[in-house]
Amino acid sequence: xxxxxxxSELRWDARGLLPVVVQxxxxxxxxxxxxxxEQALRLTLETGxxxxxxxxxxxxxxxxxxxxxxxxxxxxxxxxxxxTLLVQVEPLGPACHTGESSCFFRSLAGAG
Amino acid sequence: xxxxxxxSELRWDARGLLPVVVQxxxxxxxxxxxxxxEQALRLTLETGxxxxxxxxxxxxxxxxxxxxxxxxxxxxxxxxxxxTLLVQVEPLGPACHTGESSCFFRSLAGAG
Numbered sequence: 001x002x003x004x005x006x007x008s009e010l011r012w013d014a015r016g017l018l019p020v021v022v023q024x025x026x027x028x029x030x031x032x033x034x035x036x037x038e039q040a041l042r043l044t045l046e047t048g049x050x051x052x053x054x055x056x057x058x059x060x061x062x063x064x065x066x067x068x069x070x071x072x073x074x075x076x077x078x079x080x081x082x083x084t085l086l087v088q089v090e091p092l093g094p095a096c097h098t099g100e101s102s103c104f105f106r107s108l109a110g111a112g
Numbered sequence: 113x114x115x116x117x118x119x120s121e122l123r124w125d126a127r128g129l130l131p132v133v134v135q136x137x138x139x140x141x142x143x144x145x146x147x148x149x150e151q152a153l154r155l156t157l158e159t160g161x162x163x164x165x166x167x168x169x170x171x172x173x174x175x176x177x178x179x180x181x182x183x184x185x186x187x188x189x190x191x192x193x194x195x196t197l198l199v200q201v202e203p204l205g206p207a208c209h210t211g212e213s214s215c216f217f218r219s220l221a222g223a224g
Contacts, residue, residue, distance in 0.1 A: 004219045029140070030135055032191065045222075079145065080215045096192050100192075103191040105189070107187075107188065107189060109119070111188050
């Protein structure tokens with residue numbers, strides 16, 4: 001992990017967003033995928049808790065602010081293209097609004 | 113894992129794509145994020161090896177076809193919104209074109 005990426009190298013999409021994979025730092029379970037704009041990324045780094053941009057609500061979203069299921073940042077990685085982030089967190093509760101620990105609790109019908 | 117999602121419930125984006133998180137089924141390392149269209153998803157399920165849609169090249173992409181670093185599918189999950197996939201794989205080699213096992217081998221400068 002010697003290499004690092006400058007902010008200016010991040011490749012935000014046309015909406016100014018990056019997809020973000022959120023992984024449990026302990027269990028390594030993939031919890032969710034959400035989106036960050038520049039402000040959400042800065043707030044995540046400044047506060048040590050995940051912030052995202054809600055595309056459906058069109059607003060900044062401090063994960064767990066109302067539910068209490070906040071996520072404490074332990075590591076942040078950038079992919080080789082600079083267009084996707086991986087954040088590793090210690091979750092204070094379920095990541096999914098359904099109460100499941102991960103949003104990926106369903107399989108695809110017919111996919112075995 | 114009792115719940116399953118129908119194909120008709122998948123929420124493809126305006127380009128007909130879904131983001132896909134690829135995770136090593138053994139080590140649970142997050143390897144990469146790529147995109148699938150409907151054809152890539154069908155081919156992945158039919159062949160048991162990951163296929164993606166390359167946004168930069170504008171073409172279907174059988175991961176590892178030239179490098180040999182194919183990925184054998186072991187599980188496929190859909191998130192609560194139906195707009196993101198998680199595929200767990202056994203990788204036959206590094207996921208990243210740089211030779212790193214994961215594309216997320218860099219940190220963000222100043223992010224600690």
